[in-house]
Amino acid sequence: MKLKLQLPLSILIYHRVLAGPDRLFPEQVDARRVEQHMQLVHRWFRVMPLTEAVRRLAERSLPPRAACITFVDGYADSAEVALPILRRHGVNATFFVASGFLDGGCMWNDAVIEAVRNAPGDRIDLGRAGFGILDIGCPVRRRAVIDMLIAALKYLPPEERIERVKRMAQRFTPTMLSSDQLIALHRAGMEIGAHTISHPILASISNAAARAEIAGGRARLQDIIQAEVKMFAYPNGRPGHDFEERHAAMLRSQGFAGAVTTAWGAARAGSDPFYLPRFTPWDRGAGRFLLRMARNLLLPPA
Incomplete structure (x- = not known):
């Protein structure tokens, strides 16, 4: 009997994608850097929708060099800056949105x-x-x-x-997606994932509040895009610190297909789909980017 290879899955995480560099936050990616990243990922990896990758991970049918792209929180620049870049390179991504900040919100x-x-x-x-x-x-x-x-x-x-x-901060500038922008992401073939309503650190609130945040955030997104939301991203995302097994159990009971964390590393066939690791190779330059991607595949499971 021929054994199936246990090929790893790289999941990249981005938050904001600025139109240009920010001198206060030089490490924050901007459009030029994300453009370079997507060129490299499209050339060297098999970029897949996250829900499909999670399914194929369990089936041990991932292709070599499988990768997924995720954006977190629901910033307006996801639609204004990131989406055109993704479309130019034919790359699919999942956008995890905290629904309470839609339509004029600011984190x-x-x-x-x-x-x-x-x-x-x-x-x-x-x-x-x-x-x-x-x-x-x-x-x-x-x-x-x-x-x-x-x-x-x-x-x-x-x-x-x-x-x-x-x-x-008595006044603030809205920075988050509108409902129309969320719909535009969905219609462009991007996957929409849940990220609670108000982005609380789940381990710091009661079980009842956590269940309501998870279910309510998902329900609002599904109502807007008129499609099922299958994936979840834990706010802040550190296993055992920002969320616990009880929160993974809530997601299972609510019918999610999986969830992503901020633990570094690559997912493998034996990985729990509700503890999927992610990371971002922040290095400048193609060689450093690809080296960081390769090193991430060698990290032990979180």
């Missing part, structure tokens, strides 16, 4: 970034938010303040976090 971390980026002068007074007066006298200091604030706020109870963000 809390982006509100923090905007508040610090646009603050006039060399200091910012965040006393009302519990952080005092902070030095933002140069781009390096502004970035350091942003990183500190996001780290300090990330694991607070959601209600407290939002209240403190409102005290530092």
Whole structure:
């Protein structure tokens, strides 16, 4: 009897795709870098829809060099910047969308970034938010303040976090997809995946709240695109820290086909479909990109 090879599956993760470089976040990918990535992935890998790849992973029928592309959160630039790039290269991707931010929303971390980026002068007074007066006298200091604030706020109870963000960012610029853009992604052949309603860290909320976030987010997306949503991305995504087995069990009971994490590595035939690893090769240059992709295949299972 001939044994089937246990070929690995690479799953790439992207968040925003900026139109151009951002001097405060030079590591953030922009259109030019994603264009290069998609050229390389299309040339060297077999890019597949995520749901199909998960099925074939279980069947041990993956082709060599199988890969999937995912975008997370539901930024408007997914439709405005990423989609044209994907279509130019004939590449399919899955977009995981937090449904509560559709149609004019802004994620809390982006509100923090905007508040610090646009603050006039060399200091910012965040006393009302519990952080005092902070030095933002140069781009390096502004970035350091942003990183500190996001780290300090990330694991607070959601209600407290939002209240403190409102005290530092009373106005914000909408950054997320509209319902029409979501429909356009779906009609272009892209897969839509669930990412909760409000992007809470599931391990920090009650079981009842987690179930409602998972089910409600999926239901809103299905209502908009009029199609089944089969895949899920855990907010923040670190196994055992941001989500636990109880949350994977909720997804199974609700009929999802699988879920992606932010643990690095490649999925294999024995991988649990609700603990699929993902990563992004941030390296500049084709050689470094491909080397990082190759190294990722060698990482031990998370």
